[in-house]
Amino acid sequence: MTDRPTALVTGASRGIGFAIATRLAEAGYDLIMCARRAETMAEAERRLSATGARVHAVQADLAVEEDVRRLIGVCQEKCDQLDVLVLGAGIGTGGPIEEVPLRHFDKLFAVNVRAPYTLVQALLPLLRKGAAANPRQGAKIIALASITGVYPGPELAAYGASKAALGALCRSLNAEVSASGVSATVISPGFVDTDMTQWVRDEVDPAGMITTADIAELAMTVTRLSVNAVVPEMVVTRPGGQLHRA
Numbered sequence: 001m002t003d004r005p006t007a008l009v010t011g012a013s014r015g016i017g018f019a020i021a022t023r024l025a026e027a028g029y030d031l032i033m034c035a036r037r038a039e040t041m042a043e044a045e046r047r048l049s050a051t052g053a054r055v056h057a058v059q060a061d062l063a064v065e066e067d068v069r070r071l072i073g074v075c076q077e078k079c080d081q082l083d084v085l086v087l088g089a090g091i092g093t094g095g096p097i098e099e100v101p102l103r104h105f106d107k108l109f110a111v112n113v114r115a116p117y118t119l120v121q122a123l124l125p126l127l128r129k130g131a132a133a134n135p136r137q138g139a140k141i142i143a144l145a146s147i148t149g150v151y152p153g154p155e156l157a158a159y160g161a162s163k164a165a166l167g168a169l170c171r172s173l174n175a176e177v178s179a180s181g182v183s184a185t186v187i188s189p190g191f192v193d194t195d196m197t198q199w200v201r202d203e204v205d206p207a208g209m210i211t212t213a214d215i216a217e218l219a220m221t222v223t224r225l226s227v228n229a230v231v232p233e234m235v236v237t238r239p240g241g242q243l244h245r246a
């Protein structure tokens with residue numbers, strides 16, 4: 001791409017992914033981004049490009065192996081190195097354990113766990129190059145998990161299990177590669193005010209939810225840390241007596 005640092009942000013067309021992509025673009029990163037819907041992504045690409053960043057948008061459904069491979073191919077073709085990988089794309093399905101169909105469980109794991117694993121596996125060589133080029137900060141992987149992967153929540157067993165798996169993946173990754181300058185941080189928030197939390201707005205006022213700006217701020221802090229500081233996990237909860245709830 002250019003001599004600016006490069007980040008891949010999955011799920012960058014809306015919500016938390018878009019907030020992080022915006023902050024990265026403003027901080028001087030070029031971006032590769034992906035999402036499923038072309039129209040929303042084109043609008044996000046337009047807004048991100050307006051910061052002066054070079055932005056390459058890839059329409060990809062991360063539930064589909066071929067699309068994940070195509071996204072990897074674009075990164076390998078466009079980038080000599082990768083400095084930041086934000087695993088933002090994720091889906092949520094709720095419901096009692098007895099009722100959530102296994103096909104929903106499989107889709108959750110495909111998007112929330114299998115795709116991140118595939119991306120990390122294939123892009124580690126580019127991340128290692130990013131770390132070698134910037135020995136002070138190294139390269140960072142930032143994964144959007146969920147507080148439901150850390151603490152229990154009713155009717156969120158499948159979603160929580162997928163996010164717990166994502167957390168375990170990143171923790172093991174740190175044990176394996178962080179000494180070489182590539183480290184992973186899992187951000188595990190409660191309810192954030194995005195499209196994903198539309199379903200709960202009757203019960204939880206969006207004005208009291210965590211903001212996308214809060215999560216983007218944490219992500220940017222991680223990008224600025226030295227290689228000597230590995231932050232495996234950040235749990236972000238809403239205020240009140242019932243901490244550790246979504």
Ligand SMILES: NC(=O)c1ccc[n+]([C@@H]2O[C@H](COP(=O)([O-])OP(=O)(O)OC[C@H]3O[C@@H](n4cnc5c(N)ncnc54)[C@H](OP(=O)(O)O)[C@@H]3O)[C@@H](O)[C@H]2O)c1
Nearest residue numbers: 011013014015016035036037061062090144191192194196
């Ligand atoms: N909002 C919360 O309360 C909350 C709390 C904890 C954790 N999280 C996690 O944070 C991440 C972002 O959440 P959000 O609230 O920002 O969600 P969101 O507003 O629904 O945005 C999700 C983003 O991911 C993309 N995406 C969804 N499924 C995809 C797929 N199969 N392939 C490629 N892209 C896909 C979406 O674009 P398209 O729809 O066009 O594909 C969109 O850009 C997710 O991993 C979520 O699980 C959210």
